[in-house]
Amino acid sequence: MDLGLDGNAALVTASSSGLGKASARALAAEGANVVLNGRDGDRLSEAVEDVRADAAADATVLGHAADITDPDAVEELVERPVEEFGRLDHLVTSAGGPPAKPFLETSDEEWYEAFDLLVMSVVRTVRAAAPHLAADGGGTVVTIASVSVKEAVDDLVLSNAVRAGVIGLEKTLSKELAPEIRANAVLPGTHxxxxxxxxxxxxxxxxxxxxxxxxxxxxxxxxxxxxxGEPMDLGRVVAFLSSPQSSYVSGTALPIDGGESSSNL
Incomplete structure (x- = not known):
């Protein structure tokens, strides 16, 4: 199936490894021009080369090192695909996981850090990207969260609690930014x-x-x-949700877990 992403421009945050990288790989393989992001410049450069190796012949793949918890850095990051490609059609937000700890061993500082990493990074990135995504017929936001928002995981209180806020944000965006921008989330299980x-x-x-x-x-x-799961199991779903083939899908939070979770909803 041709996803119709040729010549589109995408930004994928926290994409120097793991599921963010797989999402960038899937988008570039479909012909989208992609900006990858990470804090470690060396690891980011390696990721860019890996994604380029699988990209469509006419796709451009670039890297932009930035800390997504730094508001000024986020503004510059969002402008990079606009400067390079003249547009921004798709935003994929990803972030590293907070530390694994039980509730009584988690400090206030760790709660605030988790909120900044998981929620505020999405808030700031979408806020900066929204005007660009809404232009030229509209665009998409796909947020990579975790299946823990549906089924709590032992000793992962920060992920269980804070990532749920990301899903509330994503659902709100799907209404407030419509119809120009569609917003969805993917909830990965074990990959x-x-x-x-x-x-x-x-x-x-x-x-x-x-x-x-x-x-x-x-x-x-x-x-x-x-x-x-293999990372590309999720990456291909992200590419589909970013594409015109999913044009009537918005406001959903889709588990990608091989049936691992037991939640009914």
């Missing part, structure tokens, strides 16, 4: 991201798993799909 790879590798080192493949099998054992 083979660098964080999960590290956890499995540590399990191999400790003797918990006989091999990396055995660790993968155990992580995916209780998932109806029979495996954990």
């Amino acid at each position: 083979e991201t660098p964080r999960v790879e590290t956890l499995i590798e540590k399990g191999v080192e400790s003797g918990k798993y006989d091999s990396y493949e055995a660790g993968l099998d155990e992580w995916g054992g209780d998932i109806p799909a029979g495996r954990i």
Whole structure:
């Protein structure tokens, strides 16, 4: 299926690795011009090269290093695709996960940091991008959150609580910015991201798993799909939600988890 993204311009925040990078890869493979973002310049450069390798022949892939918790840096980041491509059609917001801790061990400072990282980064990025996204027939926002907003995960109180605010924001945006801008969220379950790879590798080192493949099998054992997700499983959905093929989809929060969660809604 041709998603109709040729020549479009996209910005993907926190995309130097993991699910953000996969989203950038999927968009570029469909012919969109993409700006990737990350704080670490070296890792970002490597990600840009990886995404370029799979991009459509006419797609341009660039990187812009910025801290998405810095308001001034966010303004500059949003302007980058406009300066380079003359437009901004699609915004994908992503962010690293807050620390894993139970409620009674989580400080006020960690709560504020999580809110700044997960919610305010989206607020500031969408606010700066909205005028550009609304131009030339309209655009899209896709927010990468977590399935934890539907089903709380043990010892992840910050993600469970704060990411829910992102979904409330996304639903509000789908109404206030319509019809020019569609806003959706994806809720990833367990995917083979660098964080999960590290956890499995540590399990191999400790003797918990006989091999990396055995660790993968155990992580995916209780998932109806029979495996954990590959980052591109989510990336391709992000590209679809950014495309005209999903033109009547807005205000949704879509789990991408292989059936892992047990929530009815």
